[in-house]
Amino acid sequence: DAGVIQSPRHEVTEMGQEVTLRCKPISGHDYLFWYRQTMMRGLELLIYFNNNVPIDDSGMPEDRFSAKMPNASFSTLKIQPSEPRDSAVYFCASSPDHYGYTFGSGTRLTVV
């Protein structure tokens, strides 16, 4: 298995632009999680899905953030409009249960 695949690895965008991050989870994993990592706040859970259904989005910072999972093999995290404070590394993780997560390599987002 290729593991959790995220794209792009790096994204630099201007403030106000729309940003879309992509994730392909491991086949057969029913849970998908989006996390954001910064030096100040560490890893923060943004949202997670179970069987493609959003279960908890209480970590999504504000309405500028949205996430979808149209099928079991694909999820997106969208930021519109982006702001400099959104700069961080965004991780997607998948799991067959709540005992072990497999993380992707992350997307490093820089908003200038």
Add this chain to the structure above:
Amino acid sequence: TQLLEQSPQFLSIQEGENLTVYCNSSSVFSSLQWYRQEPGEGPVLLVTVVTGGEVKKLKRLTFQFGDARKDSSLHITAAQPGDTGLYLCAGALYSGGGADGLTFGKGTHLIIQP
């Protein structure tokens, strides 16, 4: 307020030394996991502990879950440069209705000098 407090934040020691890092909380967790993260990569799962008092060993790494399931420790024996990385603990607050997302500590940055 951080739900999981990890200490120390930074640790730099010489190869061959032993070390212990800690993960503490006032909350009870259904399970607790330890991850290691290297620069430019995502965290990689090392171990999961689920029973209070549980001890698990992974080569030179020993993980312990506190009796009350509120804290955990990671002990490394004879540290090697390859152990360098960010060590993260993460706890699951089981709601009873299904899985909850893991809550992570900020981690311990460990450097093992040759």
